[in-house]
Amino acid sequence: xxxxxxQDQVISTLKDFITDWGLDADITPSTTLVEYLEFDSIDVIxxxxxxxxxxxxxxxxxxxxxxxDGRYVDDLSVSEFAxxxxxxxxxx
Amino acid sequence: xxxxxxxxxxGATFTVLQPMLDGTCDEGVxxxxxxxxxxxxxxxxxxxxxxxxxPPAWTSVCTGRTPxxxxxxxxxxFEDMGDEMFFTLYDARDIRTExxxxxxxxxxxxxxxxxxxxxxxxxxxxxxxxxxxVSWKHLRRNTYPDTLFDRIAAIEGFDPKELSWDFERExxxxxxxxxxxxxxxxxxxxPRDKQWYNIGHALLSEDNPDLFALMLDGTDKIxxxxxxxxxxxxxxxxxxxxxxxxxxxxxxxxxxxxGYLAGLHAAAGDDCHMVIVSDxxxxxxxxxxxxxxxxxxxxxxxxxxxxxSDAAKRxxxxxxxxxxxxxxxxxxxxxxxxxxxxxxxxxxxxxGVAEDEYEWFRDKLIAxxxxxxxxxxxxxVITQVLKREDAFPGEAMENAPDxxxxxxxxxxxxxxxxxxxxxxxxxxxxTHHPDGIFIMSGPGVAAKRGDEMSIVDTTAIVSHAMGMxxxxxxxxxxxxxxxxxxxxxDHPVQVAGHTDAQAxxxxxxxxxxxxxxxxxxxxLAQLRLLGYLED
Numbered sequence: 358x359x360x361x362x363x364q365d366q367v368i369s370t371l372k373d374f375i376t377d378w379g380l381d382a383d384i385t386p387s388t389t390l391v392e393y394l395e396f397d398s399i400d401v402i403x404x405x406x407x408x409x410x411x412x413x414x415x416x417x418x419x420x421x422x423x424x425x426d427g428r429y430v431d432d433l434s435v436s437e438f439a440x441x442x443x444x445x446x447x448x449x
Numbered sequence: 450x451x452x453x454x455x456x457x458x459x460g461a462t463f464t465v466l467q468p469m470l471d472g473t474c475d476e477g478v479x480x481x482x483x484x485x486x487x488x489x490x491x492x493x494x495x496x497x498x499x500x501x502x503x504p505p506a507w508t509s510v511c512t513g514r515t516p517x518x519x520x521x522x523x524x525x526x527f528e529d530m531g532d533e534m535f536f537t538l539y540d541a542r543d544i545r546t547e548x549x550x551x552x553x554x555x556x557x558x559x560x561x562x563x564x565x566x567x568x569x570x571x572x573x574x575x576x577x578x579x580x581x582x583v584s585w586k587h588l589r590r591n592t593y594p595d596t597l598f599d600r601i602a603a604i605e606g607f608d609p610k611e612l613s614w615d616f617e618r619e620x621x622x623x624x625x626x627x628x629x630x631x632x633x634x635x636x637x638x639x640p641r642d643k644q645w646y647n648i649g650h651a652l653l654s655e656d657n658p659d660l661f662a663l664m665l666d667g668t669d670k671i672x673x674x675x676x677x678x679x680x681x682x683x684x685x686x687x688x689x690x691x692x693x694x695x696x697x698x699x700x701x702x703x704x705x706x707x708g709y710l711a712g713l714h715a716a717a718g719d720d721c722h723m724v725i726v727s728d729x730x731x732x733x734x735x736x737x738x739x740x741x742x743x744x745x746x747x748x749x750x751x752x753x754x755x756x757x758s759d760a761a762k763r764x765x766x767x768x769x770x771x772x773x774x775x776x777x778x779x780x781x782x783x784x785x786x787x788x789x790x791x792x793x794x795x796x797x798x799x800x801g802v803a804e805d806e807y808e809w810f811r812d813k814l815i816a817x818x819x820x821x822x823x824x825x826x827x828x829x830v831i832t833q834v835l836k837r838e839d840a841f842p843g844e845a846m847e848n849a850p851d852x853x854x855x856x857x858x859x860x861x862x863x864x865x866x867x868x869x870x871x872x873x874x875x876x877x878x879x880t881h882h883p884d885g886i887f888i889m890s891g892p893g894v895a896a897k898r899g900d901e902m903s904i905v906d907t908t909a910i911v912s913h914a915m916g917m918x919x920x921x922x923x924x925x926x927x928x929x930x931x932x933x934x935x936x937x938x939d940h941p942v943q944v945a946g947h948t949d950a951q952a953x954x955x956x957x958x959x960x961x962x963x964x965x966x967x968x969x970x971x972x973l974a975q976l977r978l979l980g981y982l983e984d
Contacts (some may be wrong), residue, residue: 376587376589377586377588377589377598377602377609378586399584399587400586403586403587403590
């Protein structure tokens with residue numbers, strides 16, 4: 358899997374995830390979950406579960422991405438998810 | 450045609466319904482369909498689970514088992530990690546016994562199950578299942594089969610936001626509201642039950658399932674917040690117009706519910722058996738009992754110290770015990786539990802209660818709890834303390850609180866770090882009472898008022914009405930006078946066969962003994978959503 362295909366899959370998973378939300382959102386690598394898509398914390402967690410299903414149905418340690426210095430990060434973009442996954446899948 | 454309808458009205462009580470049925474309230478007969486159903490059918494008080502709370506009680510209806518067997522005790526469960534307490538939500542994967550939907554499916558009966566709590570994530574059923582208490586954003590992923598969401602989305606007027614669980618709105622229950630705010634809050638609940646009715650009517654009409662089950666929970670939410678306009682003992686028309694407006698809206702809600710019941714009955718046909726139950730009843734509560742504050746004064750626990758920051762203050766105010774876990778030995782985890790947990794000594798919790806100390810410790814704790822009084826009146830505020838083995842006997846007992854409290858006015862306790870320990874509210878709020886309702890109509894049903902029944906009788910009755918044998922593990926029974934002798938002769942009650950423990954939702958879930966870091970983070974996220982935890 359190369360970087361572009363991973364990012365494409367993150368975008369595709371995200372589009373499916375928000376299908377019923379009534380958002381007219383254009384999803385790009387710079388799209389942010391909280392600010393742009395109005396995710397709350399449970400939505401972020403559920404999204405990581407969907408990504409784990411997309412990328413081989415395994416735990417991928419998303420808490421390393423979601424938490425910094427013991428606190429939840431304020432927001433994450435599609436590209437940040439993609440970069441994280443690229444790193445994780447490369448070492449898998 | 451559908452043989453059996455099981456309709457849940459969360460928290461419904463004859464206390465509120467009776468004047469609306471017999472027309473003795475100012476508004477006259479508000480619920481004519483239900484009044485006729487009772488007149489021509491069987492009704493009785495339905496005794497809830499030993500702690501009358503929605504998750505254990507509806508799970509008892511859905512499984513025919515008491516909480517000590519099915520394993521659900523509260524909305525929230527926790528894992529004692531010694532120096533930290535991780536709170537998470539009960540869900541379907543915690544149910545240890547086979548559900549009625551699954552039992553029916555094994556008998557080739559088709560089922561539609563809508564809005565029952567603790568049914569997410571959904572199990573595979575022979576029909577359709579939409580769980581209750583699911584946020585609208587995650588409804589599609591939590592319906593079964595996976596084609597069902599698109600099907601119900603095509604129903605005219607469907608709006609998933611109106612339909613599903615709004616955590617933020619429901620967390621306001623218990624907060625004092627001025628009349629105009631209360632009016633808006635109540636108004637937001639009417640479309641919800643209408644959405645569930647629309648879905649139910651569509652699936653009932655199109656699929657003709659052998660068993661159609663739908664739970665409406667507006668009754669519970671509205672009675673919690675608007676008890677003072679509903680309780681016949683309290684309601685007085687000599688109030689401001691704003692208060693009368695609230696009453697009018699609340700009565701309109703019950704009128705709409707009556708219409709839903711009539712609509713569903715018409716869709717099923719006159720030859721159906723219709724069973725209407727509530728998970729518990731309702732009454733008024735005017736005492737705030739801060740039980741953890743009382744336990745602190747006796748040295749059983751210590752609150753977590755905080756730095757005075759806004760975040761720390763908000764955590765203190767959450768409906769969720771926020772304690773010094775290294776020193777606390779007995780505590781109430783959540784208001785909804787009315788439970789006291791005794792922390793056992795372990796390698797993770799060396800300060801816990803040792804095994805040979807447990808009985809003595811528990812007896813002293815019981816005596817201390819029963820001694821708690823309202824300092825203004827001298828009245829005892831805790832009238833009964835149930836031991837776990839008495840309240841929740843069964844193989845799932847170990848997850849129940851060690852003690853369960855019954856307050857003088859059936860209220861829920863407070864876990865907040867506030868003084869004084871006991872406060873009297875100027876206006877009562879609605880709280881749960883053990884006495885719910887059972888109403889049934891249909892072929893062969895006797896027209897009478899029966900003796901008090903148990904909530905688990907519901908499942909046995911529905912099974913029999915569907916033409917099934919009642920599995921031996923079902924703890925309830927069919928009252929001897931529910932049907933006419935003539936009808937029973939041709940439709941005898943048979944107790945035979947067994948439930949399948951391996952078909953329980955918990956049996957198929959991936960249960961690890963230790964919580965992984967991922968699970969812990971997921972729990973924290975869920976609890977942040979509920980306002981239980983701060984960043």
